Amino acid sequence: MTIIRGVRILEAPCCGERYAAPNYLSMNFMAYAYWTDGWRDESLMPNDEGLRRCKCGQLFLQRDMVAVDTADSTDLQYAFHVRGDDLQTAIADSQTKAIEIAARIEYWRHLNHPYRKKYREHRALEEAKAKRIHTKPVPDTRSWWDKFIKRLPKPQQELPKLPFTHPPFNPTDEQLENMARLCFLLEEERRENPSDRYVLELAELYREQGKFDEAMAMLRRAKEGMRDVTRRVLIIMISEKSNAPTRYKI
Numbered sequence: 001m002t003i004i005r006g007v008r009i010l011e012a013p014c015c016g017e018r019y020a021a022p023n024y025l026s027m028n029f030m031a032y033a034y035w036t037d038g039w040r041d042e043s044l045m046p047n048d049e050g051l052r053r054c055k056c057g058q059l060f061l062q063r064d065m066v067a068v069d070t071a072d073s074t075d076l077q078y079a080f081h082v083r084g085d086d087l088q089t090a091i092a093d094s095q096t097k098a099i100e101i102a103a104r105i106e107y108w109r110h111l112n113h114p115y116r117k118k119y120r121e122h123r124a125l126e127e128a129k130a131k132r133i134h135t136k137p138v139p140d141t142r143s144w145w146d147k148f149i150k151r152l153p154k155p156q157q158e159l160p161k162l163p164f165t166h167p168p169f170n171p172t173d174e175q176l177e178n179m180a181r182l183c184f185l186l187e188e189e190r191r192e193n194p195s196d197r198y199v200l201e202l203a204e205l206y207r208e209q210g211k212f213d214e215a216m217a218m219l220r221r222a223k224e225g226m227r228d229v230t231r232r233v234l235i236i237m238i239s240e241k242s243n244a245p246t247r248y249k250i
């Protein structure tokens with residue numbers, strides 16, 4: 001369960017401007033559905049990389065704020081999220097690699113939103129079709145004699161499962177350019193600070209660009225137990241040579 005009690009008061013790293021933030025006692029990252037690019041539908045927690053724009057105009061990351069106090073309530077505002085339409089400007093304004101990475105990850109997910117909409121509509125139609133087929137009553141073909149001797153009707157036949165389909169994913173030049181630059185930055189980050197961080201993001205970015213060999217090579221570096229469901233979904237999608245962002249449930 002996500003439990004919030006009061007607020008924390010934090011200072012922006014750029015100019016010391018004070019902002020409020022929820023004081024989380026516990027966090028729950030459950031969501032209705034998850035996407036391979038890290039987006040969550042109906043998430044109980046904010047779904048962003050912590051990128052904020054200060055009143056002074058500078059960008060900063062929420063994790064770089066300095067905590068100064070807690071309170072039951074405050075008149076201070078929360079630091080401003082960068083809206084999807086402003087992410088391109090934020091990328092141009094990025095003063096550090098960490099900020100550019102956060103802005104480009106958010107932009108990547110933002111540019112995938114129109115595809116998500118198509119995907120949800122397509123899946124809803126397919127699922128409704130499957131439901132219609134599977135709930136169609138079996139016609140009673142018994143003769144009066146069958147009924148007289150109380151012969152049971154034919155059992156419901158095992159119906160073939162409909163194949164799982166999704167709309168084609170054709171990333172625009174803008175999407176491809178952002179994904180390529182993000183891969184460059186994340187690969188560089190991994191070389192400078194070796195860790196497992198961004199392994200799944202890189203695998204997914206390569207996959208969405210149709211670079212399936214690079215995606216699989218990156219996925220092999222993910223340790224067993226690392227966000228297992230996501231990792232398994234990626235293995236299936238790569239082996240099917242599918243580049244589409246994919247929705248799944250945990």
Ligand SMILES: [Zn+2]
Binds near residue numbers: 013015016058
């Ligand atoms: Zn500032």
